Amino acid sequence: MGVIGAGAIGLSTAWHLAQRGHHVSVYDPRLNDPVHRQGSANDLSGTSASLGVLMGHVFRRSSGRGWRLRRRSMELWPQWIGALQTHQPELKLDLGLLQIAEDEQAAERMEGLASQRVDLGLEIVAKEALNKVWPTATHGGLHSRHDGRIDPLLLQQALREALNEQSVEQTTTAVVHLERNNNNKWSVHRADGESTLHDVVVLSTALTTDTLLEPLGHARAMTPVLGQALSLQLTTGPTSWTNWPSVLVDQGFNLIPTSPGRLLLGATVEPGDCAAEAPMTLMRSLNGRAPEWLRTATVVAQWNGLRARPMDRPAPLLEELEPGLILASGHYRNGVLLAPATAEWVAAALEQP
Numbered sequence: 340m341g342v343i344g345a346g347a348i349g350l351s352t353a354w355h356l357a358q359r360g361h362h363v364s365v366y367d368p369r370l371n372d373p374v375h376r377q378g379s380a381n382d383l384s385g386t387s388a389s390l391g392v393l394m395g396h397v398f399r400r401s402s403g404r405g406w407r408l409r410r411r412s413m414e415l416w417p418q419w420i421g422a423l424q425t426h427q428p429e430l431k432l433d434l435g436l437l438q439i440a441e442d443e444q445a446a447e448r449m450e451g452l453a454s455q456r457v458d459l460g461l462e463i464v465a466k467e468a469l470n471k472v473w474p475t476a477t478h479g480g481l482h483s484r485h486d487g488r489i490d491p492l493l494l495q496q497a498l499r500e501a502l503n504e505q506s507v508e509q510t511t512t513a514v515v516h517l518e519r520n521n522n523n524k525w526s527v528h529r530a531d532g533e534s535t536l537h538d539v540v541v542l543s544t545a546l547t548t549d550t551l552l553e554p555l556g557h558a559r560a561m562t563p564v565l566g567q568a569l570s571l572q573l574t575t576g577p578t579s580w581t582n583w584p585s586v587l588v589d590q591g592f593n594l595i596p597t598s599p600g601r602l603l604l605g606a607t608v609e610p611g612d613c614a615a616e617a618p619m620t621l622m623r624s625l626n627g628r629a630p631e632w633l634r635t636a637t638v639v640a641q642w643n644g645l646r647a648r649p650m651d652r653p654a655p656l657l658e659e660l661e662p663g664l665i666l667a668s669g670h671y672r673n674g675v676l677l678a679p680a681t682a683e684w685v686a687a688a689l690e691q692p
């Protein structure tokens with residue numbers, strides 16, 4: 340089968356399918372590029388731009404597909420990381436995510452979630468306990484023991500190496516056209532003029548998916564939503580991150596300590612695909628709630644990326660559009676989080692009797 344697109348979704352799906360004994364080929368011109376953010380800060384795939392935050396158990400809803408996918412991914416991640424560490428020993432699951440309550444209403448909602456999900460590792464943190472970490476948290480917060488973060492660059496490296504070990508064929512050319520043949524196979528036509536036949540194709544091409552789908556009569560429009568991220572070096576403030584969780588979320592901004600005196604900050608959500616200065620300034624000040632040490636930190640690196648948000652349909656798009664044509668795309672804000680559950684969904688879709 341052919342997997343088109345090798346971001347978190349395509350790589351994870353290809354790996355999972357290869358482990359289950361399928362013969363897999365992956366197509367993506369980006370497979371030629373090393374996985375890093377240097378020099379290409381405005382031309383990153385969604386996965387390379389991402390922060391890798393896994394907000395699984397703090398999801399507001401307690402039923403429906405979104406909740407099921409999140410729970411399943413969070414069950415699978417520890418096993419996946421264990422297996423992928425063979426290829427990338429530094430890859431790890433940094434556990435512990437703290438959401439700050441913005442107001443009394445948010446604090447009440449968090450209390451409700453924590454009381455329902457004690458078994459899943461959620462607990463309320465009183466404001467007094469947050470004094471050292473985040474003094475502006477006047478309404479306390481919600482700590483999730485099993486949510487956290489993985490490094491999306493290390494993840495991609497590990498998955499690429501895992502694909503090599505599984506002898507997955509990797510083609511570094513873009514796919515320009517898909518065609519269904521009379522014998523129910525799919526011709527995958529590439530930009531270099533070559534084409535290959537597959538029984539099944541999986542589309543994990545994020546924002547460009549419609550270019551391949553529209554000619555087949557399956558339009559699934561997506562809109563870009565830009566996110567910005569900063570790597571910061573502190574000049575004052577905490578010298579170590581003792582007592583800090585792996586991820587602190589305040590008003591939707593993620594703060595991720597990476598090493599002593601260093602942290603990542605992101606990501607603003609702006610419709611469109613152009614980075615503007617104003618949201619960046621807002622992010623640095625956290626709407627006026629940032630501690631002094633964050634406002635005075637030096638920017639070491641800065642990048643942005645696009646999230647693919649499905650229009651008129653909930654994210655992600657997981658569908659078998661016609662026999663052998665599987666769509667696994669449009670993961671919007673949670674593609675890294677949902678990668679294992681997505682891979683499992685694809686395998687189930689194509690293995691069903």
Ligand SMILES: Cc1cc2nc3c(=O)[nH]c(=O)nc-3n(C[C@H](O)[C@H](O)[C@H](O)COP(=O)(O)OP(=O)(O)OC[C@H]3O[C@@H](n4cnc5c(N)ncnc54)[C@H](O)[C@@H]3O)c2cc1C
Pocket residue numbers: 343344345346347348349366367368369384385386387388389390391392393512513514515543544545546547548551565566567568605606643644645646647668669670671672673674675676677
């Ligand atoms: C700033 C930012 C922060 C984020 N933070 C988080 C986070 O903390 N946690 C989280 O879970 N998610 C986060 N996300 C969202 C997450 O990054 C995406 O949901 C996820 O990366 C989607 O993965 P993907 O594989 O579908 O897409 P991508 O990573 O964009 O990969 C798509 C791939 O398809 C390839 N492709 C496209 N067209 C073709 C073609 N015609 N032929 C061959 N290949 C093709 C592209 O080259 C690309 O490599 C963030 C996103 C951004 C922008």
